[in-house]
Amino acid sequence: MDLDSSRDRFEEIKTEFETSSETARTEEDVRFRLINRLVTEVLGWDFNEVQTEEPNESGFSDYLLQSDGRTRAVIEVKRTSHRMTQSKAKSLSFLKVGGSGLDAARAGLNQAASYCFQEGVDFAVVTNGTTWILFRASRTDGKRPSEGQAAVFNNLNVVLENFQVFYELLGREHLTNRVYRAILDEQEGFKLLPKEELHFPYGASAASAGSKSDHGRDLDDVFDSFFSTISGENDNTLLMKCFVESKESQHAEKVLARITNEVLEQLEPMESSAGGQLASEIHRAAAAQRGEKILLIGNKGSGKSTFIDRFFEMTLDESMRRRCLVLKLDLAGYEAGTSALADWLDRNLQAQIDKQLYNDKPPSFDELQGVFHSIYQRWSVGPHKHLYETDLTAFKVKFGEHLEDIIDKRPHEYCVSQLKNAIASRHRLPCIVFDNTDQFPSEVQQAVFQYANALYEQTKVCFLIVPITDQTVWQLSKSGPLQSYQAKSFFLPVPSTKDVLRKRIQFIASEVDETDTQSGRYSLPNGIQVALDDLRAFAGTLEEVFLNNEFVARRIGYLANFDIRRSLELSKRLMTSPHIGIDDLIRTFLSGGNLDVKSDALSTALICGQNKMFRLDQSDFVLDLFEIDSSLISSPLLRLRILILLLDKQRSVHDPLESFLTCSEIEQYFEVIGVSAQITRSNIQTLLNSRLVEPYNPTEGQVVAGQSVSISTSGEMHAELALHDSAYVSQMALVTPIRDHVVATEIKSVNEGKLPNYRRSNEIRAKFLDYCAKQDAVFCKIPERNDNYANQRSLVDELQVRTTKTDVAASVKWFNPREGYGFVTLDQQNRDAFLSLTVVEQFGLGRVYEKQNLICTVAESARGWQVTELTSVDDIVLVEQTKEPVKELVLAKVTFYNSIKGYGFLEPEDGGRDILLPRRTLAQLGLNNIEEGRTVLVETEMQIKGPVAVGIEADST
Known part of the structure; x- marks a missing residue:
């Protein structure tokens, strides 16, 4: 209110x-x-x-x-x-x-x-x-x-x-x-101090759009057309044909097809008398009938809506497809609360029924008489018998008025009657899809489930599909309709950005229709004209930049929180950036030369987009973690510290639900180190607005004391950028407001000096992080011996690296994945270097083992040497350079498994990080449950948030 x-x-x-x-x-x-x-x-x-x-x-x-x-x-x-x-x-x-x-x-x-x-x-x-x-x-x-x-x-x-x-x-x-x-x-006399004056090495005007070659400017229109096309916003065929299949989606398709066929077999064929449809009796199926309720679970961007469209239009057998009455209710257009929901659903279902059964035209009187024939009969022998026998026209007029009252004032009765008629008379199966429910509060979602269940009970033979996010399932499994109503559940994992782009680029290339070879113009689907000498060069360049470079695809996926539409938008931002030199890449490709895209250039392009420098007001994907508010002065490392806390919480728990912390808990955590609750809350709000943290309730956009939040994949990537990406830090150094005018002037002077690019970037980064460390020491006093603050204590050291050495040989001295760190011995110097779990996960593993041989990059900090990047581990090539994820065989004990939720956890015998056991892995052996305490041999694969069991030895179960 x-x-x-x-x-x-x-x-x-x-x-x-x-x-x-x-x-x-x-x-x-x-x-x-x-x-x-x-x-x-x-x-x-x-x-x-x-x-x-x-x-x-x-x-x-x-x-x-x-x-x-x-x-x-x-x-x-x-x-x-x-x-x-x-x-x-x-x-x-x-x-x-x-x-x-x-x-x-x-x-x-x-x-x-x-x-x-x-x-x-x-x-x-x-x-x-x-x-x-x-x-x-x-x-x-x-x-x-x-x-x-x-x-x-x-x-x-x-x-x-x-x-x-x-x-x-x-x-x-x-x-x-x-x-x-x-x-x-x-x-009581407390007055806020006036805003403190802050100094920018460069203002927004200096970060204007970067210069492009004529060829590069010409390519902007091409990329606008291309990325508009591959987004599929106006082309449902592209979305369906480019759907990235997985074992889970294939399994779901098979089961849904089987269920659909079983339900259709229950429908009795329509019987009609010689008098035609209007005089026919609607014979209800006397046998016991049932339908199905389906929950299609997946993160935002996993393709739930596309999966449904593809299932009914491409996967389902044509003979069954013709017998399905597909009615899709898209709640994206609903804007009210629970009180008006049922009426909105009734009205939209009514419109869908008229569209699908009557070609979007109002049904005729005769057609309605057939649908409501039982009422017509009851009237003719009951209360209106004499009118029926003496004046049939007047009787029909009165009956028509009754039908009008049902259509206008009782839409739910109209819908149920039409659905029953479609089942018994038309011999068709109503398949009702409630799409985009997960954007609403739990009470609205619960009302949708209750409405769907009411339809199910009233029609008995009805196929209901509700696509929702896995987070919504977690919420509703605790309390709500999932405890009251049974439904079959299928999980759709989020496809990798690389796989999505590969399929769409290949589809576009295969659909090319050369219309004018002399001018080099090509027609893409939807009539998009691409003015390019050789579209194959264009697609080849994209493939090289995106598909053969795990570095790019991973960062795009993480920064977009694996939302496909946002991933494509960020891809366009990258490809049209003057920092990437896409026109030079195409020319190199055409000449047969080797394409070499530097990682620093890719990072800068992702961060800056079209501009010479980073601009926060023109970036929906990248946030300046070091920015401070002039009216709430605090440490420039506070946002990063909040992300580190949430990252530590995520790594310390089994159940994904337990990875959340309430805003009050975060405030109390930082009050211990001297940060006021008001400042912490303001920074949490900024992280929430920028999608670096996600709320437990996806509809809550404002930070309140009891609200729970967890780190998002974008937040994970931002922490990684701040700790390990020199391009990100040096760009932020140029535009972040600074309290010290001298430091701001020094940074600007270095940037405009004549040092080589690499040295200039390192010098800027060093000056900026030295300033950040000194400011952080003023505002944050980290407890010395409290284990909950261990990673907060080492944060500044991890940021302030000095000397950097690449291709250093080392061996693992010890490593504890539960603590999140370990040490390696540098072979040449015989010195120890700190190794964090973040660096290991960045390589693609969940842990390393004692005496394993490494090739790595190390840097010197105030507390000694630390590993900043792994190049190889016992001759395993960097995951970014391989096409398949690195897999490991380990013995592990089942510590927890919930067959209803569809996941559990394994504890490896070597003490490594706990392994997620999804339902799909057990299903490979035909199992739907596994007892706790059993030791099994599992094949693991490092995925987004840790090791996942992708296979189990059959004999071990």
């Missing part, structure tokens, strides 16, 4: 209460008639978040306002006859909590404070219904609560006149974010 709606509702309740206030004599009267309604109807608290008469050591607290399992405030209620203040002020006032102005309320204030102490909360309210006193009952800033200020609303008129302040103090959204602290702090 917004502020204006809440104020209007308050005014209504105020008027109703004042009309009957003389009869509200007891505390219970005030609570029932006024306070209960204000808390729930005006301030936005759910009934299950309001606890009353909670016992504690100090007695019984009247109200506890709670959210996400935590108490947010205590409300102590007195009877209306109890005078709360000596003041007769007719406006909002702020009085000293321990001052004489609140002596009349002293007993209530003390009682509320004692309840706060027992509940571990600092905000309290004392009210008699008309007078409201709000204050901080406990403090951690060294000031006594009695010295603080209390907000005093002397009567309900004062509340109405100052409703915004009242709402910001007690409204659910604001109270969970502790806005009351800012309001009361301001009244």
Whole structure:
């Protein structure tokens, strides 16, 4: 509820209460008639978040306002006859909590404070219904609560006149974010300092679009056409033909086809009398009939919608396809809440039925008479028998009016009748798809499931498909319709960016129709004209840049969070960047030369796009992790530190659901090292807005105390860029606001100097990170011996590398994947070097083993040498240079498996990182479950978030 709606509702309740206030004599009267309604109807608290008469050591607290399992405030209620203040002020006032102005309320204030102490909360309210006193009952800033200020609303008129302040103090959204602290702090004399002046080595104007050759500018239109085409936004055929198949999708297709065939076999053929359809009786199937409910589970971008379209249009046998009545309800166009959902679904289902059965035209009277023939018959022998026998025309007119009433006012009845008729009379199977449900809150998703289940129960023979994300399944499996309704589930994994691009590029190349060989113009699907001398060179260059370069495909996939549309958009940003020199690459390809795309150039192109330097306002994919707010000055490493915390959390748990931390937990974690909750929350919000962290509830876009967040793949890649990519750090150094004018000037001077590119980049990076480290030391004091802060302590050292050496031979001294690090011995120097799990995972492995031989890049930091990149491990070539992922055979024990959720975990005997065991791996052996405690031999493969079991030795199970 917004502020204006809440104020209007308050005014209504105020008027109703004042009309009957003389009869509200007891505390219970005030609570029932006024306070209960204000808390729930005006301030936005759910009934299950309001606890009353909670016992504690100090007695019984009247109200506890709670959210996400935590108490947010205590409300102590007195009877209306109890005078709360000596003041007769007719406006909002702020009085000293321990001052004489609140002596009349002293007993209530003390009682509320004692309840706060027992509940571990600092905000309290004392009210008699008309007078409201709000204050901080406990403090951690060294000031006594009695010295603080209390907000005093002397009567309900004062509340109405100052409703915004009242709402910001007690409204659910604001109270969970502790806005009351800012309001009361301001009244106690705390004023925010003016914004600090920050200095930029280069402003936005300097980061203008980079220069391109004439050929490069000409290619922009080509890429616009090409990437528009391969996105498939207006070409469903391309999307279906370029769908990246997997073992899971193939299995799902086979099972869905079998289920569809089984359900179709239940439908009895239509029988009609000699009088034709209008005179025919609709024979209902007497035999027991059933349908199926299908959950199609996959991340955003896994192709769930495309899979469904492809299944019904290309995979399903044509004879069965003709007997399916496919009705697709796309909730992407729905904008309301649960109250209007059923009617919206009915209306859209009604439109789909008319479109599919009647070619998008209104059904005729005769056709409707056939659908509602049972009602027609009942009328003719029942209540309207005499009209039927004496005036058939008048009877039909009356029946038509009844049909109109059903169509216009009872769409659900119309839909169910049409579906039943399609089954029994047309011998067709309704296949209803509820698409794009996962963008809504859980209550809307639950309402969709309930609606789908109602259709299923009413028609009995119905094929329902609901594509949802795996995160939504996790949420609903805890509470909601998945506990009430059974459904078959199929999982679609997200295809790799490289595979998606390969299929689409090959499809475009195969569809080329040369229309004018003299001018070198080609016609692509949808009539796109490509003005290029040789389209094969164009496709060949793309293949070299994207498909044969795991470095690029991996970064694009991660930064786009594996959203296919965003991956294509980022690919276009890369290919049209002046930093990549695509026109030179095409010429080299045509001349038969070897293409050599430097990784630094690719990184710079991804980061900067069309511009000479990085511009945050023109990038939806890359965030400046080192940016600070001039009004909330803190460490330039804070955003990176938050990502490191979430990354540590993700690596430490088995269940993906447990990888989330609440915003309150993150705030408390950083309060220990000296960062205020307000600054931490602001930076979490920035990370959330930029998709570097993802909320547990995908519909929540604002950071609140109880909201849970986890690191996204884009966040993982940003942490990797900050720690290991010199191009990213040097670009951020040029545009990040800096507190030290001298450092900003020095960075600009180095950039405009005459050093070689490599040395210039390293010099800029070194100066910038040295500044960041010094600023971080001012704002963050990391606990020395607390294990929870181990990676926070080593962060600055990992950033501040000095001397770098490549192709260094080393052997593993020891490595602990659970701790996330180990050490190697450098053969030539016989020195130890730190090796982090991040570097190992970047190579493509989940761990390394003692005495394994490595070839690596090492760098010197303040605390010694550390490995920054692996080139080979025991002659295993860098995964980025191979076509297949590196696989390992390990013995592991089953520690957990849930056949309903479809996954479990294995603990390797060598102490390595836990291995995910998905349902599909067991299905290869025809198993649907495996007992915990069993030791098995598994083949593992390093995937996005750790090792995954891709095979199990049959004998070992």
